[in-house]
Amino acid sequence: MNKGFSLIEILITIVILGGITVILSQSFFSLSRSSFRSDAMKQIKQSGNFALQTIEKMIRESEAVVSVCDGNPISNKELLLINREGSQTRLHCASDMMEGGAIMRIASTSSSATQYLTPTYVTLGGNTCESSSLEFSCIASSRFVQSVQVKFRLSPVGIQEQPIESSSIEFQTTVNVRK
Numbered sequence: 518m519n520k521g522f523s524l525i526e527i528l529i530t531i532v533i534l535g536g537i538t539v540i541l542s543q544s545f546f547s548l549s550r551s552s553f554r555s556d557a558m559k560q561i562k563q564s565g566n567f568a569l570q571t572i573e574k575m576i577r578e579s580e581a582v583v584s585v586c587d588g589n590p591i592s593n594k595e596l597l598l599i600n601r602e603g604s605q606t607r608l609h610c611a612s613d614m615m616e617g618g619a620i621m622r623i624a625s626t627s628s629s630a631t632q633y634l635t636p637t638y639v640t641l642g643g644n645t646c647e648s649s650s651l652e653f654s655c656i657a658s659s660r661f662v663q664s665v666q667v668k669f670r671l672s673p674v675g676i677q678e679q680p681i682e683s684s685s686i687e688f689q690t691t692v693n694v695r696k
Contacts, residue, residue, distance in 0.1 A: 539566045557673045557684060561639055565671045565688040568623050568634040572608060572667050575625065576692045579606070581657065594646060596653040596665065604628055608653070610646035613637065620674055621627055621649040641683070650687075666691045 520532075521523060576582060579598040595609035609620035611631065623634040623640035635641070641649035650670035655664055672685035 520632050554684065557687065561671050561673060561684070561686050564636055564639050565578050565669075565686055568671075569667065569688050569690055571625075571634050573690060573692050575606065575608065576665055576667075576694060578596075581693070593653045593655070594649070594651060596655075600627075607645075610641055610649045610651045612646055615674070617674070620642070621646055621668065622650075623651060635671065638674050641669055642672055664691055664693050 567673055575598060576596075578601070580601050580603075581599040583590045583597045583599055598606045598608065600606055606625055608623070608625055610621050611626075611633065612619045613622050613633065615637060620637065621635075621643055622639075623641065625632045625634060641651050643649040650668075650669045654666040654668070666689070668687070668689040670685050670687045
């Protein structure tokens with residue numbers, strides 16, 4: 518009697534172990550990718566909520582919201598706020614140059630400086646501010662706005678999207694302006 522394994526038994530064992538290794542590595546990479554996408558979505562949501570809350574606060578604390586509204590609901594890519602001390606603040610899309618190219622960010626520009634309300638790892642989408650997702654809609658009773666709707670979509674910078682899975686989140690709110 519021969520003691521030991523035959524060549525066929527060893528080859529079958531290697532094929533079975535190789536198949537198990539492939540299945541386990543695919544599961545690991547799938548889980549890793551899912552975790553990365555989940556973290557990216559969490560960061561997008563936090564960034565969008567921060568920007569939305571900041572915009573709401575700025576609109577509510579402003580003395581007036583001036584725009585081209587003339588009584589008909591229209592959409593704009595920027596909004597001009599008159600602050601209580603009489604200065605102006607403009608909420609708008611700003612193109613920010615990064616290593617990989619320009620990204621579109623939400624910005625607040627006053628006489629002193631421009632502050633970005635969204636971080637560099639998210640974008641409003643589009644190649645220019647005109648094609649970005651930022652939109653302000655207002656309903657006015659004359660020159661001064663009574664309510665403002667803010668709407669935008671944020672996507673992560675540098676993540677290739679598959680057609681089935683979307684990595685962008687839409688944010689929207691309506692702010693009633695104090696009289």
